[in-house]
Amino acid sequence: MAQAVQASPTDDILLDVTDLRKSFGGVHALSGVSFSLKAGEVHALVGENGAGKSTLIKVLTGVHHYDAGTISLGGAAFEPSDPHFAKAAGIQVVHQEFNLLTDLSVAENISIEAFPRARFGLLDRTEMKRRARTALDAIGLNDVDVDTPVSRLGIAHRQLIEIARALQTESRILILDEPTATLTERETSRLFDIVAGIKAKGVTVVFVSHHLDEVFAICDRVTIFRNGQTIATENIADTSPEGVVRHMVGRTLSEQTKELNDAICDSIVLSVEGLQTAASPHPQGVSFDLRQGEILGIAGLVGAGRTEVLRAIFGADPIQSGQISRNGNRISISNPRDAIAAGIGFVTEDRKDEGLILDMDIAANTSLVSIKDVSVKGLLNFAKERLMAIQGGARLKLKYGKASDPASSLSGGNQQKVVLAKWLASHPEILLLDEPTRGVDVGAKAEIYAILKDLAAQGMSMIVVSSELPELITLTDRLLVMSEHKVQGSLMPEDYQQEAILKLAYGQSETPEGQNQ
């Protein structure tokens, strides 16, 4: 983690927001938000899922129009009417949900806001690629070719490209909405170095995160949201993580403790041997066993191939070679249907493209996998479906209006909870989770951990891929560390130390090859 940045903000107020209000139909997303940005500071926005952080950002950047309140920028009234207006005023943003052009190349995505033009409106491609290369190198993506179409990249790479794009343009204010949700330590610390760099140049940064350690590492001040209102703004130096959480949720959270799971049976429910996919370069493939009631974690750096393994097991992508056994019997999984029939569920990392049907309502999303449970002879039972959604929502502390609201109206973290609810409702025996708490707030995260542990205690087995080491450390009973598409090592809870995990993740072998099980 990057060291705290020296506080050097001035006391000039750059942006001032007072009593801002915004509602969507009956939902009051912002009901009285006031905060101010001092020129040159790094300012954190924190709050539970659905508290209104992203909505504020969308208002400031001209995506949404606000209902009431005042905004002033540099002392003058500021009414951002569209994204272009806000950009022209020097506000750059990385939104929480991706806005990439997946069929275009990385270089084009990075330059989209201001393509380098030669004469006559021609695109200066050499310059475009050069800029993209520089931008990628700056953010540590040395291994990504600028000509690659974005559709070939995993979710973390996409996030980094969004950030690289925002950094392309000189700006007065840079807003980052949960930029670290999918990043591993390596990328996060690189991002923090960059933030420190631009701060030194006098740029003001707004930073949204559910990771308070990050907030305390790089921010000067923090504004806390609750239910569409700003509760307090505090100097980081004068507060503590506990204090911030208390403001956020209105109470203190109990410390997460690591308890050993004694419900793990010896029976192996899933065994993977020599699993190879189109992308994996190693002939020996990936092998491991999963026992009943066990929560197996997979750690690794971005692009290490973790998602690949889960997708292959679930039949989402074709397997090149290798065997999968369920309860000791070899099974063949050629599509997700087979996997679900074998009692396997899969929470995907990309909720927008793979997880949710954004236009459909929350209830329909929740019941998508277990639609048989809410229907009789092909006829839907809406009451039952609603109940499923409400129960699933309550369990995961979902913040929503009605079960019949479309999933697109939910905040990012709440959308993630709907994806979880969908798979929990299907009662799988084995659940594969890829970045399960991406964008979920501290409080809800704790609830989710508790639920998952409880399910494990009841005999459900899980494989958790996560970029957050603390998550893997609290949640898992065993940890595989992957690097370069192969399993680099396997750790038991007693050996969980950041250093050891990172060492493996960087490809420095600790356990000899072939002893990964």
Place this chain on the structure above:
Amino acid sequence: EDKPVVGLVMKSLANEFFQNMMVGAEEHAKMRGDYTLIAVGMQNETDFESQINAVENFITQGVDAIVIAPADSRAMVRPIKRAMEAGIVVVNFDVSLDAAAKEQQGIDLAFVGPDNRGGAKLAGDALGQALGDGGKIVIIEGNPGADNANERRLGFEASVEEYKLDLLDSRTAHWETEEANQVFSAMLTAHPDIQGVMAANDSMAVGVVKALEAAGRSDIIVVGFDNIPAVGPMIADGRMLATVDQFGTRMAADSIDLALEVVAGGPALEGWVKTEIELVKGQ
């Protein structure tokens, strides 16, 4: 093989009138046995390009004669000129090339075919006689812009003039049964006092007859054009008064005969070689 090759350029063979004509030509070719027939149709009524393409393809293949029913009396003049310049005998049948266009391109070409306008007038006259002075009628036109649609409309209008009929409305139904049915239903609503209908082809006449049946009107007289088999029963039982037969089955075959005579060294055709038309009426 040194049999002469005849390229036959038809209009849309999806139209049963031309389909029957083509079958007639094919049987004719089999019967005579002394020439090779290559026949090409087009995709639809307004697909002028494919006729031009066909003529161009025939020039490429070096056929001895091209026998063509032009989709457009003006568009086909230039390709036909090119064919003639390539030494191919060309016979124009069914629809006459536009005289002014021919003059402009400096070609002289005879026409073998029926008189569409005269035929329509036969049908129109039959209706005029049945209704008498001041009879209220409507016209269902063919595709606007198509030559034979134009000719038939003019023929109908001549009858209207001659018999002092009262033309209430005149609309296109693009040669189609379903559209004629819809268009005529609405016309009938707007003009409940219609006494007679002139349809530019029988497919549309069928649509009109069905509309009359649906409206429970048996007092309105319908005439058509083409004499397709489907109107046979309608004429027999009086649901239609008359239609016009152009003896299309023979038209292409006769034109081929004429072309082969020229290929064999006979004199070039001249003027308008009129083919037979006949009014078909019930008893």
Place this chain on the structure above:
Amino acid sequence: MKGSSAFSVKSIVNNAGIGLALLLLILFFSVASEFFLSPNNITNILTQITINLILAVGMTFVILIGGIDLSVGSVMAFAAVIAGKAITLPGLGTTELILLAILAGLVAGLICGLVNGVISAYWALPSFIITLGMLNIARGAALQVSGAQTIYSFPFAFEEFGSKMVFGIPFVFLLALALVAIAWFVLNRTVFGRLIYAIGNNEEAVRLAGHPVFWYKVAAFTICGATAGIAAIVYMARLSIASPIAGIGFELNAIAAVIIGGTSLAGGRGSVIGTLLGAFIIGVLANGLILIGLSDFMRQMITGVVIIIAVILDHYRAKLSSS
């Protein structure tokens, strides 16, 4: 938001946004022509929209999954020719003939739809091209089978069902309405319908939820083919002929009804109630413009203008109702 889940009455009204434009049209024509609201003319309109409505119901399924079917007009002609051949077979009783013809037409349409669906879903090919291919195949086949001849002379009982009236409403229109009702029920109340919407919205998410996307897509195209078969039967009964060149351009009308009705060409959003209203807009417009005595060419231009204005109006209504 044009919600995909048209459950409540309110959401039906919302889905059916184009209703306002339809109302204005009807109002205008009632004032402009004394005949427009006459029982006879209403019967005409209902009869005339029947075939387009039937085709549009099937088309709604295909468009909801994000596909398109350009072949319905040709398939209708092919089904009509097949049914026409069946109904004019010698040596069978009238009832048998009629049943046989209905079955033959339905099966012919259904098979064409099945082929469309299997090819476009199996290879994940653009249905625009596949059904354009089928448009040519079915039309060629219709012409080949019939020798380009119009088939006619059907049993009287069969023709009668085309002009039968029930409580002053054409029976064939009631049939079409029944199809709308069934489609509405299937799309809104069944698992099948739910997944049709879901696939149009996010196919990958549905696949990852373990549903056999392939079969749902095939089913949508097959339903569309089957409605083309039904349309063929109605066409035959109504006009007493089976013409191999029937239905040219019908696909555009059917698609227009669906889209004017608010269903998104991208899939996933829309409703069959909207389709019903869309078909009415097209039918009322065609009928009314003749009644007020516009010339053919003006009529064509005004049809274009009104269609555009209708969707613009719908846009504003949707905006109002969402705020």
Place this chain on the structure above:
Amino acid sequence: MKGSSAFSVKSIVNNAGIGLALLLLILFFSVASEFFLSPNNITNILTQITINLILAVGMTFVILIGGIDLSVGSVMAFAAVIAGKAITLPGLGTTELILLAILAGLVAGLICGLVNGVISAYWALPSFIITLGMLNIARGAALQVSGAQTIYSFPFAFEEFGSKMVFGIPFVFLLALALVAIAWFVLNRTVFGRLIYAIGNNEEAVRLAGHPVFWYKVAAFTICGATAGIAAIVYMARLSIASPIAGIGFELNAIAAVIIGGTSLAGGRGSVIGTLLGAFIIGVLANGLILIGLSDFMRQMITGVVIIIAVILDHYRAKLSSS
């Protein structure tokens, strides 16, 4: 992967995936007919695909932004009628007349495209419906302006340009090829072109990046209208007439060329090189099937089958080349 960024020769080859199907077609016809590869016939094919190719180039822009333009056939007829009226004006010199006609046709097409673009982009309405409206408006206007009469008798110099040959290649085809080259350049080398792709990919993202999406969409439709104007001029020069009923159904052929060429109807993916090959497939097929002497109905059926097989083949080629 049909990459949108057609920079390298390799990626052009990849984009042009349908090339394999085209090659097989050409091979087959060369063997099946001695005339197929004759210089004369090649000239014929080139002339014959010219108009469809010109329309398809404009259509590529519209489809790339995720739209569709059903009006190109009608707009072409309308532009032809306007240009025809202009070129037959009395009292002007030949050169003036020709220039005036070209200008008039181009502007007429361009304005129709502009209207399509402004309406569909401003109100965010489905371009399918807006251009269907324009299809009717332009056709009605063409018939009205011309009084349903074919306009003819153009200056000789004008007609000559329709049949002029340059190095044995029809001049009009070279013109179309030049349009393809320009379109390729614009789409791949200019900022404008990349934003066209970007909008088709993710309109919202482009909007969030601060670009005036509205104007880019309007531009795409306007380009499409302008190519319909150019097609009208070529049509007139080739056929020596301006017919108000020309171009019926041309929109489907143009769209087919674009989609067979691998451009996605959903927008954002594809290339104008693919469009060129798509137009060739359609043209070669039409020409070759006549040469081998198939009956009309068989020809229509086989056309459908070959179109389907071509896209299936392309699917496998794309798969092979991506692995």
